[in-house]
Amino acid sequence: MSVVLGSSSRWRASLVEKALPTGFTLHPKQLSPDIDEKAIRRPDPNDLVTAIANAKTDALLKVIEEKGASDADYLICADQVIVFDSVVREKPIDKAQAKEHLQSYGEQNKPAVCTSGIVVTNLRTGKRYSGVDIAIQHFLKVPDQVADALIEKGDIMYCAGSFVAEDPLLEPYLGPREGEMESVQGMPVALTVSLLQQAAAEN
Template sequence: MSNANLPSHPIILGSSSKFRAQILTHHNIPFTVLVSNINEKAVGGSRATADASELVLAVARAKADALLVKIQREEDGGEEKLVVTCDQVVAWEGGVREKPVSEEECISYLKSYTKAPAETHSAVIVTNTKTGKRVEGVDVARQHFHPIPDNIISQLIAKGDVMYCCGGFMIDDPLLFPYLAQREGDEDSIIGMPIKLLLRLLNEAAS
């Protein structure tokens, strides 16, 4: 990807996710990281009844609000920048899944995807620190799976990365490659940073 597709404004990634950072780096998008420490569980109401897209937008908005306060306090006006905040959940059979809270829950998640696909809802919000303009969107993608053997699930959990991923899986883990079936949507979106949506929002926020 050419940087000609990007606005000239400095970009702040409001996420500690190494996976999102890797995607931006892969696409030659320069950025710095600044993280807001919010209680995500306190945003968006009950996960049992939440609409997945509305939930991720609510959390990403809360992250943006917290970061803007932090930036304004530290920089007192400063240079015009674009702040990117994100959130993602997996919708499955009418429920919402975030990061697994235990190994047992992760095992349950991975086994369940043979029955129905994992549907990722990835919110991206871009806020212009100078103008206050904020634009947002949600990208939805689906990943189908073949049955994942127990020994592979054990190896994935032992490696640990899946415990930090909503829905308890990483499609770019080589251990999982043989068990990935049909995909509806882009790989970047399922990982948590839909690049096409991000680029559109960056340019909208800069204009």
């Protein structure tokens, strides 16, 4: 059974491929949904990530054939926001905000609550299965020079909450974690596998 990922992220694809249960394979095509995430607003973080993941699904279902993935059996779409001190954080708008966000976790001794929404669609039936996973990542204080180096690398500019947990530069400043590392990274493995199995059971 072939699974297509609704994301252009190579590391997200790598996480999914490693986690797929027996009988599932990752489709060679990766589809990047073209939506305006900022136009989708919900007061509750769980509702927000689910709504955005569903919007990505809607967009990709319209183009899946022309993108060369019509032979896939399942579609996975995901979204993540970070909640810090009850405030939702998405991707930073500029370098100044990225630095402020990155350093705030350790300086204020408050964790990043990583909220990930997953939507799995059975492409044969059109039925969707969705869920939300939450992981909590604590931080030590991130020095200016480390924050500046991470910003110059550029990856954190495309990440909710302004951090890439797997970056070797940041690793020494990670504190305790509650939940999966993959969930902190935006691709919760256990939830994704569970939703795929639910979708497959329908066949």
